[in-house]
Amino acid sequence: xxxxxxxxxxxxxxxxxxxxxCVEEEIIRVYSSDKVKSPVHLSIGQESIAVGVCxxxxxxxxxxxxxxxxxxxxxxxxxxxxxxxxxxxxxxGLASGKAGSMHLGxxxxxxxxxxxxxxxxxxxxxxxxxxxxxxxxxxxxTVFFGEGATDEGVFHxxxxxxxxxKLPILFICENNQYAIYSHVRxxxxxxxxxxxVAAYGVPATRIENGDVFEVSEQTxxxxxEIRDGNGPQFLECMTYRWRDHVGPGEDRHIDYRPDEELDRxxxxxxxxxLGGLLDNADRQKIEAEIELEIAEAIAFxxxxxxxxxxxxxxNVVQ
Amino acid sequence: MSSSKTRSVSYAExxxxxxxxxxxxxxxxxxxxxxxxxxxxxxxxxxxxxxxxGPERCFDTPLSExxxxxxxxxxxxxGMRPVHVHQRMDFLxxxxxxxxxxxxxxxxxxxxxxxVPFVVRGIIGRSWGQGAQHSQALHSYFMHIxxxxxxAPTTPYDAKGCMISAIRDDxxxxxxxxxxxxxxxxIVPEASYEVPFGQARLLSEGNxxxxxxxxxxxxxxLRAKQLLAxxxxxxxxxxxxxxAPLDIDTIATSVAKTGSLMVVDTSWLxxxxxxxxxxxxxxxxxxxxxIRVSRLGxxxxxxPTTRPLEDLFYPTAxxxxxxxxxxxxxxxxxxPEAVEASEIAEFRGPF
Numbered sequence: 014x015x016x017x018x019x020x021x022x023x024x025x026x027x028x029x030x031x032x033x034x035c036v037e038e039e040i041i042r043v044y045s046s047d048k049v050k051s052p053v054h055l056s057i058g059q060e061s062i063a064v065g066v067c068x069x070x071x072x073x074x075x076x077x078x079x080x081x082x083x084x085x086x087x088x089x090x091x092x093x094x095x096x097x098x099x100x101x102x103x104x105x106g107l108a109s110g111k112a113g114s115m116h117l118g119x120x121x122x123x124x125x126x127x128x129x130x131x132x133x134x135x136x137x138x139x140x141x142x143x144x145x146x147x148x149x150x151x152x153x154x155t156v157f158f159g160e161g162a163t164d165e166g167v168f169h170x171x172x173x174x175x176x177x178x179k180l181p182i183l184f185i186c187e188n189n190q191y192a193i194y195s196h197v198r199x200x201x202x203x204x205x206x207x208x209x210v211a212a213y214g215v216p217a218t219r220i221e222n223g224d225v226f227e228v229s230e231q232t233x234x235x236x237x238e239i240r241d242g243n244g245p246q247f248l249e250c251m252t253y254r255w256r257d258h259v260g261p262g263e264d265r266h267i268d269y270r271p272d273e274e275l276d277r278x279x280x281x282x283x284x285x286x287l288g289g290l291l292d293n294a295d296r297q298k299i300e301a302e303i304e305l306e307i308a309e310a311i312a313f314x315x316x317x318x319x320x321x322x323x324x325x326x327x328n329v330v331q
Numbered sequence: 332m333s334s335s336k337t338r339s340v341s342y343a344e345x346x347x348x349x350x351x352x353x354x355x356x357x358x359x360x361x362x363x364x365x366x367x368x369x370x371x372x373x374x375x376x377x378x379x380x381x382x383x384x385g386p387e388r389c390f391d392t393p394l395s396e397x398x399x400x401x402x403x404x405x406x407x408x409x410g411m412r413p414v415h416v417h418q419r420m421d422f423l424x425x426x427x428x429x430x431x432x433x434x435x436x437x438x439x440x441x442x443x444x445x446x447v448p449f450v451v452r453g454i455i456g457r458s459w460g461q462g463a464q465h466s467q468a469l470h471s472y473f474m475h476i477x478x479x480x481x482x483a484p485t486t487p488y489d490a491k492g493c494m495i496s497a498i499r500d501d502x503x504x505x506x507x508x509x510x511x512x513x514x515x516x517x518i519v520p521e522a523s524y525e526v527p528f529g530q531a532r533l534l535s536e537g538n539x540x541x542x543x544x545x546x547x548x549x550x551x552x553l554r555a556k557q558l559l560a561x562x563x564x565x566x567x568x569x570x571x572x573x574x575a576p577l578d579i580d581t582i583a584t585s586v587a588k589t590g591s592l593m594v595v596d597t598s599w600l601x602x603x604x605x606x607x608x609x610x611x612x613x614x615x616x617x618x619x620x621x622i623r624v625s626r627l628g629x630x631x632x633x634x635p636t637t638r639p640l641e642d643l644f645y646p647t648a649x650x651x652x653x654x655x656x657x658x659x660x661x662x663x664x665x666x667p668e669a670v671e672a673s674e675i676a677e678f679r680g681p682f
Contacts, residue, residue: 075409108442116440125408126441130432136398137433140405140413147361147387147411167428170398177393328443329477331501 018226020291026068026225027287028299030060033084034284035303036093039311040100041261048315049100051113056084058255061283062187063088063157065228066248069236070155075123075145077138078157080115081187081254082127085157091122093310103317109327110320131192132158132165135184139171142182142245153239155183160249161192164200169213172245176214179244183235184215186249193258194269210247217247225283253278338521343513345487346376349494350414352523354384357412360498361388363399364416364452373416374454374513396425400451404434404503407449412498418682420453420507421467434503435478449503450494455546455597457511459680460641463633468546468598473505474575474607480528481575483507485549487517489572492526499525507574509547509597511674529576533585537565540591540655543582544570545604548595551672554648558667559655566655574604582608583615586622593655595646596628603628625658627651647672 037055044053056063063084070076070089078085086096092107099106100114107119118126125141128134138156145152162168163186175182186206190197198204207217216238220227228250235246255275257264265272288296340348354360361384362377368391372378380389392399396417403413417423423430434447456465473479480502484493490508497504534549535556544552549570556566567585571577586592592612594605605626616622627646634644646654648670656665 077405108440108444111442112440118441118444120441120444125405125445126437128433130428133401133428133433136401136429137405137408139398140402140407141409142405143402144406144409144411147406148409167395167397167401170393170395171401173393174395174398174402328438328441330480331438331443331446 020295023287023290024295024299026064026229027284027291027296028303029064029068029088030225030284030287031299032303032306033060033063033087035307036087037083039307044261049114050102051100051115052259053100053114053261054081054259055254055256055261056081058278059187059189059252060084061223061225062185062228062250062252065225066155066185066232068229069232070153072123074153074155075125075141076155076157077125077134077141078127079131079134079159079162080127080129081159082117082157083114086117086119086122086124089122089124091117091119091124093306094313095119097310097314098317101314101317102319103314104320104324105313105317109324132162132168134158135162135168135171139175139180139182142175142180143178146178146180151240153181153183153236155185157185157187159192160186160188160190160197160206163206164192172210172213172215175245179242181239182245183232183239184245184247186247187252188249189252189254191254191258191270194267196270206249207247215245215247217249219249219251221251223250223252223278223281223283225287255279337518339516340487340519341514341516342487342490343375345491345519346494346508347378348519349491350377350380351383353495353498354380354388356523359410360412360414362414362416363390363392363403365392365394366418367391367416373418377416396422397429400426400429401433403449404429404437404447407447408437408445412448414450414452414498416452418454419465420455420469421464423451423453423469423505426451427472430473430479430503430505431476435476438502439478446501447503448501450497450506451504452506452508454508454510457509457547457645458675458678460636460638461634462636466634468507470505470507470545470574471598471603471607474577474604478503479575480504480573481507482528482572483546483574484526484572485512485544485546485570487515487519489526489532491519492524493572495523496525496527500528507546511547511678512550514674515550526572528573529578530573531578531581532570532572533567533581534570535566535568537567537589539564539566539589540593540659541567541569541582541585541589542651542655543592543594543608544568545574545595546597548597548646550674551646551648552595552651554670554672555651555655558648558652558670561667562656562661562665564655564659564661571608577608577611579608579611579615583612586612587616587620590620591623591658593625593627593651593658595651596626598628599631600626600628601631623658625654627654
């Protein structure tokens with residue numbers, strides 16, 4: 014650990030990552046009860062990317078993310094109560110139960126939305142950046158997507174336009190190496206993604222090991238470049254999904270990836286690592302606060318009413 | 332120049348004026364798309380906007396319809412009012428994912444926290460061999476999707492008023508224009524005005540049949556009216572103007588009077604706007620009134636390029652008049668004369 018990283022920063026990053034982990038473990042715990050009537054794409058194992066990135070974003074900055082979006086939402090300062098009630102399908106959820114896990118959005122948190130159609134949110138984030146530039150607003154737009162999204166044409170179209178117009182946008186590729194069960198080497202002729210991105214004129218950096226401090230530091234540098242008016246930046250953040258593509262389960266039995274690969278990433282867990290850097294008392298205080306926060310969120314979700322039929326017809330158009 | 336009340340301008344000029352006035356009024360409006368800032372200015376409808384309002388508010392784009400649609404949606408969510416222009420509506424197929432999965436859903440998926448004030452212009456090509464991929468009218472695709480609005484104005488008056496309404500509306504609007512309407516002239520007030528969504532226009536009153544025309548087919552229906560008059564047949568002629576939301580009440584009220592409905596679409600029949608209009612009218616009137624219905628539209632083929640086949644592909648004043656005559660089961664055969672469609676006959680291209 015870098016000597017310059019103080020205990021307060023470690024505590025903050027640890028708390029942010031643990032909060033996401035515990036929320037998702039709670040979802041796993043209750044999932045068999047069928048209370049969460051929504052497909053869930055868990056971020057467990059990938060928390061360090063969202064947290065390392067959002068550590069460098071301000072409340073006014075804007076984020077777009079994907080259906081695997083719990084981590085980005087919570088890291089951006091999202092509301093656990095609203096999110097849980099949304100997963101429960103209740104009227105006190107973020108979108109009255111019309112969004113579910115795959116479409117989390119919350120203007121107050123600066124997260125516009127998430128899309129379940131791979132790569133589809135990327136150009137919207139570029140459009141947000143274009144609008145911020147036209148409105149002369151000092152806002153950085155960040156868009157999260159998996160490496161699977163880089164297979165899509167719209168990713169390349171979006172990069173080109175962002176580079177052409179020097180837009181204030183940060184592209185974050187969470188490269189967990191698998192699109193469902195398909196490995197990246199089976200989908201790309203050239204594996205070096207950063208080289209391809211750089212060819213569009215977008216500076217690209219790869220972070221190999223999911224190290225939360227490294228993700229945060231590279232984001233800090235990239236965001237500074239963007240704020241200085243130097244156009245878009247791209248970070249390829251290597252990471253790993255511990256659970257199945259969708260649902261609460263583990264997926265070792267499917268036998269599409271080596272157990273050792275998963276074990277290596279579990280051994281690299283950034284939450285365990287940072288927890289070990291904290292004093293026991295500090296760590297336990299954080300753990301207790303999160304436990305309480307989640308218990309309150311579950312109660313909020315449980316006690317909220319389901320939406321009435323009239324809610325169905327609201328906000329189709331405005 | 333004549334006074335504002337009687338001033339006659341073309342459909343293209345009416346669109347230009349609507350866009351110019353809205354850009355002038357509201358700095359959040361911008362116009363973009365392939366060719367909008369070139370020397371032709373999208374048939375004059377966006378001519379020199381990049382000079383009048385600056386290159387930031389009127390710009391050419393890479394050939395990236397998918398991403399550029401998403402960019403418009405994202406900018407709209409962030410407080411802008413973008414107008415994305417496609418010189419041929421066929422290219423909207425490259426935008427379908429963004430329009431259907433994103434633009435149409437954002438308001439609903441966020442329970443109204445965000446909205447998408449976004450206008451997408453698609454120009455339908457016809458004549459001079461536009462062929463299979465430059466002639467398609469895809470309005471029914473968009474009518475199918477909750478969350479999208481669809482305008483298809485026919486007259487210069489409606490072109491201007493609908494464009495102003497579309498830009499000011501807080502929802503995504505597919506704005507369907509027809510190349511063969513661009514030269515048509517009509518009275519258009521100089522001052523700004525809105526034509527509302529969901530309000531059809533009764534263009535002509537009659538007793539025997541209700542004929543609904545969509546987009547350019549309104550022009551052919553009005554020609555067919557003259558032919559039908561030779562047989563003593565008079566028609567209510569209705570232009571829906573707004574296809575989504577659709578003013579079915581105006582149409583159904585007319586059919587309740589005439590007892591017969593023909594819908595003439597500038598597209599195919601299967602799962603088309605005509606099918607929707609006929610079905611809704613039957614649902615409203617069944618049990619109360621026996622009615623006859625029929626639909627006319629494109630032949631069930633891709634659009635051929637060569638003129639003799641193209642002439643067979645589209646409904647004409649002649650085929651519309653004959654269709655109405657047959658629907659009414661008038662006694663004896665009738666061979667209505669052909670009526671020249673000057674906007675088609677005189678068109679010299681190239682585009």
